[in-house]
Amino acid sequence: MIDTNPEKINEFLTRGVELILPSRDFVESQLNSNKQMTVYLGIDPTGPTLHIGHAIAMKKLAQLQNLGHKIILLMGDFTAKIGDPTDKLATRKTLTTEEIMDNLKNYKQQASKIILFDGDNAAEIKFNSEWLGKMNFSDVLELASKTTVQRMLERDMFQKRMGEGKPIYVHEFMYPLMQGQDSVAMDVDGEIGGNDQLFNMMMGRELLKDSGKEKFVVTVKLLADPTGKKMGKSEGNMITLDDSADSMFGKIMSWSDGMIISGFELCTNIPREQILNIELAIQNNENPIQFKKQLAREIITIYHSADQAVDAQNNWEKTFSEGGLPDVVPEINEEQGKLLSEVLVENGYLESKGEFRRLTDEGGIKIINDDLSEEKITDFQYKLSETVVLKIGKKKFVKVIVI
């Protein structure tokens, strides 16, 4: 039942791991003890999609599942309503139960690419509203009495806000406690999470110590290049697990070269030796683009399929390296003689006519002829006379059919 294959355990303890508490030795001996452990990963269901950052932590869960341990995916439906102070965005809109259920449906489908929800040792999904929602005020007080304001203030986040004279609300102190309470309520042996969740996860350790249990915490590295620049929504290259193959390919190609290695380590199952080879090759000035393409294919294979990965690459190369057309170009029907600027604004391709003017000034709107030659539109009063295939900027394509 419990697998103690040393190689697998080693893989779990090292790959993509940032920090292990209380110690690597402790966790290793636990994993070797033939006892089934319960380990969880908490996700706040704030949006409809999981992103690749979630996937990195889920991969660690999957490794434990594969070793025969029990894994729980915890939906922070209750905590999501409060908002994690780790996120500097102070207020999150509160989600209705329906929205949460909706998000969950998608999560399960997306997560199932990585962890198993059926079979003997199926992953379990839990909701923390189940216990947090039932606590009354004296329960909360008791929980709050387990830690001190000083402990809370240790957080970088809070220190920073104090320094900047920004507000810290009392309920924000509750967030780590709530997350800690999750560990207690589920009586887990361990928790996986991103390195940014360390503080919150340590709270669970502290609370469980009260009942004499040593909970372990494994934090995974965040996907970032060596300069520490994170991948994220603000960088615009955040991959969500339901992105199309084409879109994933494009986003991965826009990662900086420095992210290739950690991408392989964190997001794929490629063996370490191969990753080392790639690292060496890049150091030897081999063109990184081939490895980046490989990385993109590997990742797409996990979430879509190997065939789609190849298609996505072909599509991408055709479109961007060779300046051709993607396989699918959206079409709109319009009457003859209409201003192209109006057509594009009405169909949501451009924000305003002013934008159209700028683009024509800059040569950003082109007609693509059948032989793939391009012809810039420079007249902002351009009127439709015949069906044209347009390239707007470098990413947008549209076929305007004149009827």
Place this chain on the structure above:
RNA sequence: GCGUCGGUGGUAGAGUGGUCAAUUACAACAGACUGUAAAUCUGUCGCCUCCGGGCUACGUUGGUUCAAAUCCAACCCGGCGCACCA
């Protein structure tokens, strides 16, 4: 409650009567270049325009003024400090 500081474009953050559609940075977009949708460089970056200009915007509502993001008043929202309470 009192005092004090503040609320500006997608974000951060300048501006403190006209030269302000509003410095700058980031983000975004385009062009050049490139192995790349990377980096770098250049340009653009409220809406409309018959390219003259017009319109809408600096918490809200009023006011002063030829002229307000900028001054005044009230209100709303927020920070910090103090007091009250305990």
